[in-house]
Amino acid sequence: MSEQAERAQAGPGIAQARRGQMLRAALDVISERGFADTRITDIAERIGISPALVIYYFKTKDQLLTEAIRHYEDTWYAEGKRRMDDLPTAAARLEEFVAMNLLPDSDPELASNWRLWLDFWVRATRDASVAVVRRESDERWREVIVSLVLAGQRAGEFVRVDPQPFSIFISALLDGLTVQIALDDPVVDPVSAFELCMRYIADHLGFEWTPSGRAHGNSRTVSAGAGR
């Protein structure tokens, strides 16, 4: 779109900026065309540079794509932590966490793009270094859940349950719902998935939860999904 204009005049930091620009462009293309059909030309075109420059910064296409995945997971994790830190109760943080996974995000930078996750998973299946990224990311998130549950239990918000299996269960459930949403399942739109998940969590941890107006600042997918 408007990224065309970002013509970088030489100077330190150019390199870093370019790399970031390319990583972002790569993610855009991946989510549009799919990982397998992403060409370096697409990425170059989107920024308005020559394909050669992409190779100039990243030695190979593979490296670019792998770094793009890492970049996405890192950004997503950082953003998740940031948002959760702003919230007072463990229950609210847990809700935000679920919302980040299942509800469309208004933030265009790394909007929760469910297709992207599927592509990443498939990639992790064949590429060892991507597998490492995914495994670490998964572990980080499970730790977040565990400490969240523990904090909630200390604060008396939650019932006592073993947080370890709970975190495994939740992350599996979230992944599964992500699949359904990504595949545009006729009976599982983001909002109902969110509510389904929250209902389970609230029941299981023993706190009150009602589907308050968590319609998020989004539009597209929610209304479109409901219309199906």
Place this chain on the structure above:
Amino acid sequence: MSEQAERAQAGPGIAQARRGQMLRAALDVISERGFADTRITDIAERIGISPALVIYYFKTKDQLLTEAIRHYEDTWYAEGKRRMDDLPTAAARLEEFVAMNLLPDSDPELASNWRLWLDFWVRATRDASVAVVRRESDERWREVIVSLVLAGQRAGEFVRVDPQPFSIFISALLDGLTVQIALDDPVVDPVSAFELCMRYIADHLGFEWTPSGRAHGNSRTVSAGAGR
């Protein structure tokens, strides 16, 4: 392997046999190399024929792969129904269903190959006709779950819960666990996923379930997975 020998001498039924042979070979290759990296040459080589013959039967590579997916889902569904019909109680049938999803299968023809599912999902994300196949398959399975739950409730095996949301929840959970297993998650091997899922189901439907020796007639993945 031994498929080389299957040299088809002309006669009716050849065409059908060849097609089946190719579909099976395609699935093998997909599960080994991944959907995106599957070449018609691979499939031809595996059968010991020329790549041209593959195109002779299926007009395009795309068509072959799409049909292979359909073929897999159909076979899997049929086999699932068959196995479940052999079982007496609704609880046992439900357990078989979960096992088919999560435990490695001894049957080499269409062994539960978790990677395959991920590849299919990604494909469904980009290709409308595959999306249809997946949607139908999903619907079929949810109906199976629903009628299974209803039958169990009628027989007094299960507690009364709304089967619709239950089936959605279960299919999401299964998909999520499939993801974890396919990605060789360090804390979610097939057996523990199976037990996790069964525990939830038994709790929720209110019947007794203990992890009896459901080690399945398999070997490979279970012990290998545990060794990780």
Place this chain on the structure above:
DNA sequence: CACGACTGACTGAATGTTCAGTCTAGAAAT
């Protein structure tokens, strides 16, 4: 000038698809 950012033109390899024609089994004709 030197250096880093950058590009256009190119190449080599991979790979889906086409095509002209071969081979074989059986049907039809003699």
Place this chain on the structure above:
DNA sequence: ATTTCTAGACTGAACATTCAGTCAGTCGTG
């Protein structure tokens, strides 16, 4: 029975295209 004919299975060799990666050289700036 022998020959002729045909249709369908099958192949080798080319074709066309797509695309990652290379390279020689330009441009602007400090």
